[in-house]
Amino acid sequence: MESVFFVILAVVTVFSALMVILQKNPMTSVLFLILAFFSTAALYVLLSAPFLAAVQIIVYAGAIMVLFLFVIMLLNLNRIKEEGSPLLKALGMMVAGMLLVIAAVVIRSTVIPSDSGFVAGTEPGFGSVEAIGRSLFTTYLLPFEIASFLLLAAIIGAVVLAKKKL
Amino acid sequence: MFPSLNHYLILSAALFCIGAAGVLTRKNAIIIFASIELMLNAVNLAFAAFARHWGDVSGQIFVIFSLAVAAAEVAVGLAIIVALFRHKESVNIDDVNLMKW
Numbered sequence: 001m002e003s004v005f006f007v008i009l010a011v012v013t014v015f016s017a018l019m020v021i022l023q024k025n026p027m028t029s030v031l032f033l034i035l036a037f038f039s040t041a042a043l044y045v046l047l048s049a050p051f052l053a054a055v056q057i058i059v060y061a062g063a064i065m066v067l068f069l070f071v072i073m074l075l076n077l078n079r080i081k082e083e084g085s086p087l088l089k090a091l092g093m094m095v096a097g098m099l100l101v102i103a104a105v106v107i108r109s110t111v112i113p114s115d116s117g118f119v120a121g122t123e124p125g126f127g128s129v130e131a132i133g134r135s136l137f138t139t140y141l142l143p144f145e146i147a148s149f150l151l152l153a154a155i156i157g158a159v160v161l162a163k164k165k166l
Numbered sequence: 167m168f169p170s171l172n173h174y175l176i177l178s179a180a181l182f183c184i185g186a187a188g189v190l191t192r193k194n195a196i197i198i199f200a201s202i203e204l205m206l207n208a209v210n211l212a213f214a215a216f217a218r219h220w221g222d223v224s225g226q227i228f229v230i231f232s233l234a235v236a237a238a239e240v241a242v243g244l245a246i247i248v249a250l251f252r253h254k255e256s257v258n259i260d261d262v263n264l265m266k267w
Contacts, residue, residue, distance in 0.1 A: 140231075154238030
């Protein structure tokens, strides 16, 4: 059952990711990006990470995508067309394809020890809000606080950049 | 067992390379940004797969930090794109080559 869901979600994710980079219209492209984020959230559920799935939908499919669509509609980018040399385009595709081949070969040839977590499943409560919160507020307390500073810096940076006179 | 760690890693690598292809081939700054989000998403998937593999919740914590960084990056990046559009009336990256050579 899990394998059927995995295959369906993997196909949907890869298809929508391809559509993101192949669509001419930026609006369609971003809508496919939302689909890719939703199917990734479903993959998180398969990986016994329900909290991550919820956060993924709230932060990515909610906040970030609203920002993307807002900017596209604000700037009215639909009429801008892009032309690039087909040689550079083919070269870029080739480089990315070679990267994929290298990564696939490395992943297939690496023996990762103790492949038991996927077979036996995890203990109950793994990936729950309680488990993540406990880890986040004890072991990872300092990085958590630093992340809040990062978000503050991002807010200030966005406000400064959006001012009328730069 | 079919969906093992390797299958998730290969899916993650495929998504990452699709994102890389988008960054390398497209000229629209917004689409390049979306491709970067795809690449971040692929890395998050690999983190979650490893967390499940080792039965350790630290991988999922890293995904949360990565989400925070992605949110900050999108806010600043889209502000830069809006500022750029105000100056140049374009989001084509070929029009923004002041710092190129």
